Amino acid sequence: MIGVYYRLSLSDEDINEKKKESNSIANQRKTIQMFLETHPEWKHEEIEEYIDDGFTGTSMERPAFQRMMQDVRNNQIKTIIVKDFSRFARDYIEAGDYIERIFPFMGVRFISINDYYDSESTIEDNGMKNFEMVVKNIVNTAYSRDISAKISATDRTKQKQGLYLGGYRAYGFLPDPSDKHKVIVDPVAGKYVRMIFDLAIEGKNTKEIAVILNERGIPTAAKYQIEQKNVTKEQSCWKLKGESWTRETVLRILRNERYKGTYVAREIVQVTPCKKARMRNPEDKVVKIENAHDGIVTPEEYEQAIKVLRTATRRETKRKTKYYPLKGKVVCGYCGRHMVHFEQLKRGNHFRCRYGKNLPDGQCQELPVQDSVIEDMIRNSLSMHLFLFDKALDVLAAQEENILLKKSKLEKQQEALYQQMEDNSREKVKLYEQYSEGEVEKEVFINGREAFSEKDGEIRSAIQKIQEEKKKLIVSKKPDYEQMKQLKKDMDKAGSVLEVSMEIVESFVSEIRVYNQERIEIIWKYDDEILQILAQEKETMEVAI
Ligand SMILES: [Zn+2]
Missing domain, CATH: 3.90.1750.20 (Putative Large Serine Recombinase; Chain B, Domain 2)
Structure with a gap:
């Protein structure tokens, strides 16, 4: 099923009539229908529409958006189509979280028609652009988040x-x-x-x-x-x-x-x-x-x-100057050198690379990046990670429960086997008694004794097998579960902190790479852990299907 998302925001009202018309639900629908008509491969696909009328806020506050994400989680939606990024997310940071992390993880194809973006196409096919290029066009919104008077x-x-x-x-x-x-x-x-x-x-x-x-x-x-x-x-x-x-x-x-x-x-x-x-x-x-x-x-x-x-x-x-937590963490993505921190009342505190001009390729343009932009990104990403961590922890908890269930099942089986072993040896003693009292023939005794020994061997090897399986269970149990819970606790604490403190940066951020004003990459200290957990979750989800 294809999910089509429309949004009419209140800010559209303030803009001139032409713009308002172009963003109307009817118009968004027309754009998407025209797009679908040119793609016959989707002719037989069912289309589900999600409409948020008059909602701006974050994605968390939009009911139709939430419903769509629920359908994605239920594996009902494999493709999402929007008219443009601004319909979908408020800004680059939010769009980036979905497009770079959440959708690939959930296996969702995402298409933004007016941005020429398709997560499954490269520049070579269909003239579709990759995300990085699209971001260049919308990154400006991160710099002008302040609500300003809209003046014609x-x-x-x-x-x-x-x-x-x-x-x-x-x-x-x-x-x-x-x-x-x-x-x-x-x-x-x-x-x-x-x-x-x-x-x-x-x-x-x-x-x-x-x-x-x-x-x-x-x-x-x-x-x-x-x-x-x-x-x-x-x-x-x-x-x-x-x-x-x-x-x-x-x-x-x-x-x-x-x-x-x-x-x-x-x-x-x-x-x-x-x-x-x-x-x-x-x-x-x-x-x-x-x-x-x-x-x-x-x-x-x-x-x-x-x-x-x-x-x-x-x-x-x-x-x-000694204490600004991001100092020493921000490097230029092109030169790889630490960016210099400027503290200016008039232009606002910012980081800037000072080495780009010395390089022949001219990729680094020494553009300033405001502290607030980086801090916003850290805060936003942290809350996204919290969301993912929550899910990952659920998976780990479910896994642990599963292991405990398996273990108790194995223990019951083992118990039954010990019982059988006891019964067997009791029977064997009985046979000895019967033989010594002349109640059974020698041949019967010898055959019987052999049969009991054989059975005893079988039971013992079955017990050994169960013990090995039990050992395996202990090995497959993630030893970092407790550590993850602690990390989540730390993040919860950090998530409610408005300021990006030394503590947060020291605990979570390893490096911040700035590519002019196009892109900022945060290298997290726990990336490996989260990737590992998410990979596990993906596995679990696939198993569930
Ligand atoms: Zn540079």
């Missing part, structure tokens, strides 16, 4: 006049009820923003401020906007990661010039011709108008906070 060309005039256009609103502001194009200070969230600036002016660094805010139970921007119902359904998925303050969210507030009354627009722009990807606009292209609305702090206070923050960050950076 016709809105630019309004922007130049400093008019608020709706959509994403900065934490601490509300729309002006008398003029929807203007903003006023939110009396509640405005106080929180004020508090953050005050703490920064006092000399606290971003990490210290985040700790204080979390201790005082101040809602994050995401949490607050959701509580106030200021967000679309799509944005409510922030809830998952926006529960507590981090250095980054504090920094984002302190660097937002809107708080000193500046109107800011076009910070994020769409990259053409690849329409989906967005990036930060260069500083000189961002539209800014000073004193456009009421600020939460004065321009002087704003400058002071930034100035104090710089010293605080420099202080912290000095201390941190």
Whole structure:
């Protein structure tokens, strides 16, 4: 059976009509039908449709997606077809997990029509691309995960006049009820923003401020906007990661010039011709108008906070250079050399290769990769591994149970054999007695004695066989089961940690290979173990069929 997956996301509504139409379920269905018509080999295949209407979130939150994955697990679906990757997964990391790990493992063929991707074709046949090439086109989404105002060309005039256009609103502001194009200070969230600036002016660094805010139970921007119902359904998925303050969210507030009354627009722009990807606009292209609305702090206070923050960050950076857990783990995939870690307030902390220019082939372009991208990937992969580990542990538990069952069966058989042996020797003694008392002839006695000895030999060899089988059972029992359980426990603990700590990196990550901005490979310390378990699980699944 072929699984066809459609998704209509709420974000499609915000985009222009043409785009909306092209992403409609009807349109997705048409694309897929046309594709199927050109592939007669699937003519007689049954088609099952899975439709998620208005769900964005992660794959875990989409009901039809979940149903499809269940059918995959039940071996009902062997091929999955989607119109394009964006229908299927939210970003490269998620898509990568499915396409590189889960589907190959489950033996599912995956086709994304508009990306020219087919997991069973190479570039040579059908002009289909391999995953790596496709990833180059969608990796940008990992860099622009921030929800930004979606601004069309016709809105630019309004922007130049400093008019608020709706959509994403900065934490601490509300729309002006008398003029929807203007903003006023939110009396509640405005106080929180004020508090953050005050703490920064006092000399606290971003990490210290985040700790204080979390201790005082101040809602994050995401949490607050959701509580106030200021967000679309799509944005409510922030809830998952926006529960507590981090250095980054504090920094984002302190660097937002809107708080000193500046109107800011076009910070994020769409990259053409690849329409989906967005990036930060260069500083000189961002539209800014000073004193456009009421600020939460004065321009002087704003400058002071930034100035104090710089010293605080420099202080912290000095201390941190020794401790940033990913340092020493990140290498350039092309040069194989360690990448240099840059800690910059303005561009954000990032890794960058410094040797590529010396190489003749020019593959390494010394492109920066943000810490947050690598950290996100580690977190995402860890949670995926947790899922796989869970399954693997189930398999191991089932195997152990199976072994115990077999063992007890063998023990019962052995018990019965010992009983037979006893009965046999009792019979033999009886025969001796009968012979000595003259009740049986000598010939009968000799034949009988031989028969008893023979039977005794048979029983003994059967017992030996059972003992050998029992020994084999002990050997085939995985000695690393306990170790796996411990690893899983450690990962559970790590999975609930928001920050990628030294502990996590030391326990799980062996190396991180960065290939410009195309691809990041994480080499895990437990790869062999997980592969071994997964191979076992595959075996078990095949046996089950
Ligand atoms: Zn390099």
